[in-house]
Amino acid sequence: MMLRYPRWPIHSALVLASFVMLVPFYWVLKTSLTGDNIYAYPPSLLPRNPHLFFYVDVWYAIPFARYFLNSVIVSLIAVAGNVVFNAMAAYALTHGFRGKQLVLMLFLSCMMVPFQATIIPAYLITGRLGLLDSWLGLALPQCSTIICIFVFKASFDAVPRSLIDAARIDGLSEWRIIWHIMMPLSKSAIATNVILAFIWSWNNFLWPLIMTRSADMQTLPLGLARFLSYQEDTTGALYAFCIMVLAPGLLLFLLAQKEFIRGLTSGATKG
């Protein structure tokens, strides 16, 4: 007879951990609905007289729709770039070729270089391409990320070699093998790429701060900083803005969380 351990200790620990992680989100949401000062004592756990008027204030205080449009377009370009370029790179890395280990080592070592260290060459390259202050320029440095290449590689490695050989015998080109064989079998990796690329691009602050010149090209994180500069005494509106910036990323994660978790864990175990 199999020995079963009681589950309540681990469930209790998970509930406690979830509580600790969710409290800040709850507090931001509550403050956005009430405007209560965060330092008020005694603190009220439940919202008193909640309303949505701080969200209305934010909508009219800054050109929110324009910032939102910029963030959406830049994120979509980054997501498309990540899916296409990372899939191509990962497919190449599933093949054996001379210097493959060196390329893998280079990729891994590049992960240790922070973006702040490469921001000046990135700026110069974007400037030479004439893409400063444009949507494409905002998305360009985020169009491929090494972590996401490895997510695709892990997924592609799990595809049986015989399937690729059969496709090749049937006359499919390498392009069509990627898009018609590998990609449909890697939906979890695609979801992981989409979510990670979207969230990284959506939350990016430093690159848009450096390369945008006109107020019309700013994204939501820059809008938040701008909002802080002249609305410093409006606690409720500030928190409402935070919720409005967070909401699309949260929604996307909730929509695709199953595929996201599967994509991150595929390739983690062998056999």
Add this chain to the structure above:
Amino acid sequence: MNWRLILLNRFVLVPGAIVVAIALWNLYVATHDHGIVTGRVVDAAGRPVAGATVSLWTYNFTTYEQKAEVKTDAEGVFRFTDNPSHRIQIGAEKPGVGRSQRIPVFLYFRAQDTTLDTPLRLSAPG
């Protein structure tokens, strides 16, 4: 191609529902943004006050500034027709009767048509 499978999944339904909600909201806004604000002015005993001056202040992110003034009719009813803001204050006064407190009014969009639930109550100062 199975269109039912493509359309009836959460990646289509949730964004679709959001788009529909936004469209309906914009339709509502377009039909209710005439800037009309109405209400009543009463005295301390609750009787309608005719000829009271009612002022409308709009918020400009730091302070409220006076935007318009109207007089109440014989029933004590006032009506502004050009409120441009989403955050306003309304107050009334009539010499010899008294003055009301400024009531803050929050609207869900600029120039939203609204009617005040509670009348402005004039009371003698002091």
